[in-house]
Amino acid sequence: MTSSMTLDRLPQVTLDGLVEEAAQKAFQTHGCLEIKDFLPVPVIRALHDEAIACHAACLETGDFARVGDKRRMIALPVRGGFGDARLFSSEPLAVLLNGLLGASHVINFYGCVVSQPGATAQHVHTDTEGLFGTGLDYLAPCHAINLFVPLVPLNQVNGTTQMWPGTHRKPMVDHESQPGLLPEVPLGSAILMDYRVLHRGRENLSLAPRPILTIAFSRKWFIDTQNFVRIAPIKIAKEDFERLPPDQRALFARAKLYWGNKA
């Protein structure tokens, strides 16, 4: 793993390597990390088909938010393939997240961003405005992290997620003139990204939808009031929640906020 601020690729780590202090340090320095062997490819392929079916169902009911041109965000039910605890609470992932967000971290969003064929590049953004709206935002420890699990390979045809490592620590006013990183991410890998890092989904030049499973983890006091106005961000039925072991119930504790409406 490199510690230089100028990267030519994402820092990479294996799933087991997430428990190493070096992984935590690399994430804190760069604001992003690729997990090389997050899940077996056949598991990802099955999740892809489930995600496409859920997306179609959400289009029917209108249960989605637009996050760009031909790009939608949906919440995914935490059951079936998406109930697989390897996605959100494997031991190595928990060790890393405990270190970065505290042991009482929670899930704020469990869903998917799907870009359709022909989608143009997204606007460059961070996932929330700063917590303080001052220079403190670049000094504070991380408060929220997105885990992206691409359900098709991220490349120039499907469109990658362009990111500007280090922008959680230092404002970048001229990002449009800086190339950032355009990571090619194979099936089976996942990406962790600090909410503060500048990024955008690139254009989908393929003939197929491009789903990325997205799980937002945060410190327990943080509620994302910006991104989830249009949809309930966690969809887990009460019976499914009650069947979870206590550590996973703690992760999905926010679900209780949404049982009154769309779960």
Ligand SMILES: O=C(O)CCC(=O)C(=O)O
């Ligand atoms: O589509 C992508 O690659 C990223 C999407 C994203 O960052 C967002 O919708 O906030």
